[in-house]
Amino acid sequence: xxxAVPRKTIELFSRAKDPKQAILSAVGDLSSVELMFNTVLVAxxxxxETTSGGIIRPDSNVAEDLWQSKAGLVLKLGPDAFVDxxxxxxxxxxxxxxxxxxxxxxxxxxxxxxxxxxxxxxDTHIKMKLSDPSVVF
Numbered sequence: 631x632x633x634a635v636p637r638k639t640i641e642l643f644s645r646a647k648d649p650k651q652a653i654l655s656a657v658g659d660l661s662s663v664e665l666m667f668n669t670v671l672v673a674x675x676x677x678x679e680t681t682s683g684g685i686i687r688p689d690s691n692v693a694e695d696l697w698q699s700k701a702g703l704v705l706k707l708g709p710d711a712f713v714d715x716x717x718x719x720x721x722x723x724x725x726x727x728x729x730x731x732x733x734x735x736x737x738x739x740x741x742x743x744x745x746x747x748x749x750x751x752x753d754t755h756i757k758m759k760l761s762d763p764s765v766v767f
Contacts, residue, residue, distance in 0.1 A: 639656065639745050639746065639747075640676060640692060640693055640695075640696070641679075641692075642656065643656075643676040644676050644677065644678055644679040644687075644692045644695075645678070645679055646678075649675060649676070649678075649703075649763070650703055650728070650730075653673045653703050653705075653746060654703075654705075654728075656744065656745065656746050657673060657705060657743060657744050657746045657748075658744050660705060660706050660743075663706060663743070665706055665707065665708035665709075665711075665750075666708055667708050667709070667710045668708055668710040668711045668712075668713070668752050668753045668754070669707075669708040669711065669750050669751070669752060669753075670704060670706070670707055670708065670711050670725070670731075670750070670751050670752070670753055670756060671704070671705045671706040671707075671743070671748055671749075671750060672702035672703060672704055672705065672731065672733070672738075672748060672749050672750075672751060673702055673703045673705050673743075673746050673747070673748050674695065674696060674699045674702050674746075674747040674748065674749060675695070675699050675701040675702050675703065675730070675763040675764075676692065676695040676696070676699065676747075677692070677695055677699075677764060677767060678764075679692055696747050697735075698735065698767075699735075699767070700732050700733060700734070700735060700766050700767065701730060701731070701732050701760060701763035701764075701766040701767075702730070702731060702733070702748075702749060702763070703728070703729075703730055703731075703763070704725045704726065704727050704728065704729045704730075704731055705727060705743075705748065706727060707725075707726075707727065707753075708753075710753075711724070711753040712724035712725070712753050718753075718754055720753075723759075724753075725756060725759050729759055729760075730759070730760040730761070730762070730763040731756045731757075731758060731759055731760060732756070732757055732758040732760055732763075732766045733749075733751050733755055733756050733757055734755065734757065735749075737751055737752070737755035738750060738751045738755070739751075
């Protein structure tokens with residue numbers, strides 16, 4: 631099922647000087663959202679409209695990040711996220727709210743929350759913690 635996100639949201643994120651702050655401001659208060667089990671809520675990273683080399687990406691290329699982006703900002707964790715159990719042992723590795731992470735798109739469930747493109751993913755499907763989301767595309 632496709633996720634509809636307003637064009638202004640895509641433009642806001644692709645032109646933001648600080649993508650983390652832009653996402654956090656746009657998504658707002660998440661206190662009314664309760665995640666279940668080991669689920670992690672991640673906002674999709676949309677690459678800048680202008681590349682580091684000065685090339686302006688076409689709108690269709692920018693919008694494609696909604697479907698193809700493999701990086702995101704952790705917004706919220708379920709109560710059992712990154713908790714060791716009989717099957718999974720995290721050895722202290724985890725992501726926190728505000729961390730950038732990478733994942734396989736097929737392991738996620740796509741949704742829009744407060745007009746922000748997001749994905750739900752199980753903790754075990756997060757494959758990397760990133761200091762800079764632009765290194766993954």
